[in-house]
Amino acid sequence: MSTTQPTLKTGPAFPFDNSYARDLAGFYAPVLPTPVEAPALVKVNAALAELLGLDPADLATPEGVAVFAGLAVPEGAEPIALAYAGHQFGHFSPQLGDGRAILLGEVVGRDGLRRDIQLKGSGPTPFSRRGDGRAALGPVLREYIVSEAMAALGIPTTRALAAVTTGERVVRDRALPGGVLARVAASHIRIGTFQFFASRKAFDAVKQLADYTIARHYPDLAGAENPYLALLDGVIGRQAALVARWLCVGFIHGVMNTDNMSVSGETIDYGPCAFMDAYDPNTVFSSIDEMGRYAYGNQPDIAHWNLARFAECLIPIMGEDREAAIAAANAALGTFPARFYAAYHAGLAAKIGLPEAGEADVALAHDLLNVMIGSKADFTLTFRRLGALAEDEDAGEPVRDLFLDRAAFDAWAERWRARLAETGRSGADIRAGMDAVNPLFIPRNHLVEEVIAAAIERGDLGPFERLNTVLAHPYEEQPEFTAYAGLPPSMEGYRTFCGT
Ligand code: AMP
Ligand code: MG
16 A cells, blocks of 8 residues: 555645544544556546536646546545445455545535545555455446436436546456546445444444434434434435335346445445346346346345344444334334335336326336336336327327237226326326436446447547436437437346446
């Protein structure tokens, strides 16, 4: 680990205010990024920079690139690697931690929200174990694209402030160009952060972390009668809502280990994530998920399981009476299914133009999903094209064509149109509501792969730029970009890999 970088007195100013480093001594290891050989800028996210109160032009200067590449540390940064543990595919690892990521510090944005700025792929840390602390450019670009796409879809997520290439190679299954992602998050506190201390029976530390988490993410709960039970309840609520949002856009996280679930309720750690094309709840893309633990349709159950691990961390600090704490934690966990289904069903009903989510309407949405399974219908395009059909009953062909079993679709559509007619709303109104929740543009696997191939094989970042531009407006028609909304070529056997 290098300790030689200069603190940057000139160059981009970051108004750092580092509460984690200040308040949680012992929860991290101070460590400087390791400089890379020949950095070059891939992209600065100008809109995000401005939201954070940073100057995007400054970030794109050689001094800014030096910061992202670990050659220099900006004034006010206190680089640290965070300790955490976690259940990986159901098995507990007592020590994981930031093995290839370094938190530079926190800034409070123009919106008043505090966020972490972290470098991912910035060199080894005390938590690297046998890893090299580096990231390949492909996964950096994938995380940039998909996390920004999720933000544009309106789904809570970490974001991408910038990406650079390193001029170095990282050795994975082969030698690949390296990259560093500057990631922005509400925080990097994971369920696994709590597990790190709870598994060591360091309950004072669990309490300190819980107090910090409440102050940072759930300030309204500070005065609750039992703040730690309230924290559990709050995290349950946010994660139930989050997973419902994932399902409604066909998102598969891919590696929902407890160390990859943020207590702030943001989507975090875009490794083997992917969007589903044809609807099938058993869809799995991750090469290492051999049992389908993290399949699309399993995500709510896994979130629930992870939250039970979170509850286990908090029970020892919930009060003197352990039996009572367990009962209260179980009662809170028991609310997960109802909260998840409330959000998911509301989302599904809205997707077919019925924002009320009554029982019959939810059943109608489920009937469509079942027809889609049998017909291998594309998830995204089915709902988007239904919107056009809601407005114009002669616009049925495009959506109908997505179904192998057209008669099954026709039968369903007849019931659906009858139900829409009962609402008394105009077709244009219904369509506008549907278009606002059913994206036309998502980061489909083949699009992301094309971008990565162009960058890695030809050094061409044009496709990366264009895809980001398209995905910034996922719900809007963009006639010049219709090719990005098309059905994917058959991606039979497509696999994603962890960015390790
Ligand atoms: P992930 O599966 O990507 O969420 O990472 C799981 C754990 O492995 C975390 O503790 C990471 O910091 C660590 N890790 C992943 N890749 C590397 C790497 N290239 N070098 C060091 N640690 C890594
Ligand atoms: Mg992770």
